[in-house]
Amino acid sequence: MLNNYKYFLVLAEELNISNAAKRLYISHQSLSKYLKGLEEKHGVAFFERKPKITLTSAGKIMQNTLRQIELLDQNMENQLIDLKEDKSGTIHFGITEGRYPIIVPKLLKEFYDLHPKVELIIHRRTSPQMQEMVLNNSLDLFLSGVDNIVTPLVKYETILHEQMYIVISDNLLKQYFPDQYPGCINTFADGADLRLFQHVPFVLNKKNFNSRILLDKHLSERGISLNCINELTQPDIHHLLCAEDYAASFCLTMYLRGIDGLNESGNTNSHLHVFPISDFAYFNPLALIYHRNKIFPSYTEDLKKIVKRYCSPASYLQQS
Incomplete structure (x- = not known):
């Protein structure tokens, strides 16, 4: 089961065996066989089949558990990366549409110069969407305001109190x-x-x-x-x-x-x-947000430093 835990997670996201099989590059038959074997092993149904596929209570428990396993797997890989002399890897970084053109072009260039063998993949989404992506381990970290943060499972580092x-x-x-x-x-x-x-x-x-x-x-x-x-x-x-x-x-x-x-x-x-604005009492805390239990390789820490520098108050206020 653990060798193929991504099968279950993708199926839980897609709630469609054909779509999940395509994402996993396996046959519909193989994925159906995997699910049948999993349910027979544990003696419970993980999905309701009718009127449409949905997660059962057991399925939700399995999904949450396998997400934790996936996070541990990612953390192990990230720690092993730092033991290699030739560092390479991938970072999935999220940012809202409006902020994208402000920092991403320069960010991509500077980070590539520093880590040419690390792929920096940018995701443009809304804050709630990126929060969900962090929770399902498909996004490493994102830049956003914190007002929409609704779960204690994420951690954030505030880098600018916007006026x-x-x-x-x-x-x-x-x-x-x-x-x-x-x-x-x-x-x-x-x-x-x-x-x-x-x-x-x-x-x-x-x-x-x-x-x-x-x-x-x-x-x-x-x-x-x-x-x-x-x-x-x-x-x-x-x-x-x-x-x-x-x-x-x-x-x-x-x-x-x-x-x-x-x-x-x-x-x-x-x-x-x-x-x-006169008497405007509110600030927008802009932060780097990520899973509370995420362990990053050193090159992700370098990315965080670059983002923080681009978002420092002096970077904007001295030009206003």
Whole structure:
């Protein structure tokens, strides 16, 4: 059983023998025979067959146990890697879509220069998806906010407490604050009160994303209602829309560099202003997140150091 534990784990993920067999590069017959033998050995059914394949209580116990065995197997391999002179291997690293273009291009180059025989595979997923991938041992670690972390089985190293900022174009300031412009620029630089922006159109993140959760807390506590005209999950698209005077938006600390880049490009309809938000009491803890019991080879520790350096507060704030 232990030699083929991945058979069970893949079948538990797919809940379809044909699909699981394809992933495992074995025949449908071989996988069915494996499952039948496993159930006969233990005297229990691990899957309900009708009306569709689902895990039984015994199946869930087997799945959780085999995941622990898989983690131990990975930990053993990772420790043995460091005993070899010629280090090679694979890291599965996760990051959200919006943060991907900010650090991944430079990260890939620097890590490859340091460890040319280690394959760094990048997964772009949402935070809940990456958390589940860590728990099923298909992802080594990921970069994300921690508000959506819901299990004690993961551990995280906070590397940046991100602040929230409002992003608005110069043309929109002229349009919606005609009596205060341009003096409002200096006023908002000391802190923008969102009560004054309720008539301004906004593009916001989806409600289940970390930045939106923080923003909604602030708005709810102060009884503020913003004029949301669109919801999109890609922060870089938010800022491009801001630069075309479509709407105002928000950003977290890591995205300040991208806004600076838009302003420097000269290819936008209007200059973007970034203002801190008055009395905004929340931070977004950005962290490296991984399984609490995971043991990494030394090259993964090197990757963590590079990510931490790219995400250090000085890396962003000195350019804002």
